[in-house]
Amino acid sequence: MKAIVLTEPGGIENLTITEIERPAIQKDEVLVKVKAISLNPVDVKSRSGKGVYGRIKEGKPLILGWDISGEVTQVGEDVTSFKPGDEVFGMVNFPGHGKAYAEYVAAPANHLAIKPTKISHAEAAAATLANLTAWQVLVQQAHLKTGQRVLIHAAAGGVGHFAVQIAKHYGATVIGTASAANADFLKNIGVDEHLDYTQTNFETAAHNIDIVLDPLGGDNTRKSLEVLKAGGYLISIVGGVTEEIKNLAEQKGISAANYLVQSSGSDMEQLAQLLQSGEIKAHVYQEYPFENIGEAHQQVETAKTRGKVVVLVD
Ligand SMILES: NC(=O)c1ccc[n+]([C@@H]2O[C@H](COP(=O)([O-])OP(=O)(O)OC[C@H]3O[C@@H](n4cnc5c(N)ncnc54)[C@H](OP(=O)(O)O)[C@@H]3O)[C@@H](O)[C@H]2O)c1
Secondary structure (H helix, E strand, O other), X not given: OEEEEEOOOOOHHHEEEEEOOOOOOOOOEEXXXXXXXXXXXXXXXXXXXXXXXXXXXXXXXXOOOOEEEEEEEEEOOOOOOOOOOOEEEEEXXXXXXXXXXXXXXXXXXXXXXXXXXXXXXXXXXXXXXXXXXXXXXXXXXXXXXXXXEEEEOOOOOHHHHHHHXXXXXXXXXXXXXXXXXXXXXXXXXXXXEEEEXXXXXXXXXXXXXXXXXXXXXXXXXXXXXXXXXXXXXEEEOOOOOOHHHHHHHHHOOOEEEEOOOOOOHHHHHHHHHHHHHOOOOOOEEEEEEHHHHHHHHHHHHOOOOOOEEEEEOO
């Protein structure tokens, strides 16, 4: 099968299309013939030796990627949830060896769910890591409730655009930051109040917030404490909550934590229902052919992607 191997950490020239053996599956895994992959900033960071590179560097050949949608071709002897021919999607083995940049991926059955029939493989692949992150942060970590006020930074990005839609599904009021170019997009996905971060200081414009989702870090995390009410929740997905921030938060009666998304088939099943009903939609900004995966990395590196970048395998 064809796979994109990372020869060594560095630039996109180190992503090499290579012919390798199909992976063998374990008892609890299924073999998925991949139709579409989605990319995340962690793919780009890991390619250059950061991100989760340290956790996967021993994997030979080293193959990046976690987000897939495709068709099951083989099931391990302990797998009862899927059969060959099932169309599935999910985030495989994050933050470990997903090895998604390949025609076939060996995936633990309990990291996958049946792909919603009403969406394409590209949309399904797009609705995995970023969607799971938004779900796990808002619903499982911050226990989002109807009527709460949620501030979502980088609301037009991969995580942000799912977070907005999940928060609206739960009946929250959503304030989202993005540049002016994304004003209409934010409105279309349900943002109640758009703050253009190039013109407005969010820490003075937003107030009385219950939950902040922080995908930016640095000063953004610190300033987010100013808009939260006592009893509120600050959650950073880029390690923005340092000991110092945690202490400041405690003084204000705010909970503050960092979070790293985890693979989960049961979470994917819940998200699949929302995707099937149309309550959540993946916005696919651009699709690339498998052999042009380097260009897809370059798009993610711009940090200007609206929604998700997808690579079509088949
Ligand atoms: N811990 C975890 O589990 C986890 C999971 C997923 C992602 N992450 C991390 O979270 C970060 C975001 O991921 P992502 O997939 O959402 O990224 P992304 O899709 O690449 O984000 C792109 C978006 O960021 C917006 N943006 C850039 N600078 C901004 C600023 N200063 N203020 C507001 N918006 C800004 C852009 O909007 P404009 O064009 O309008 O500027 C663009 O739409 C990454 O660092 C990623 O590695 C962590």
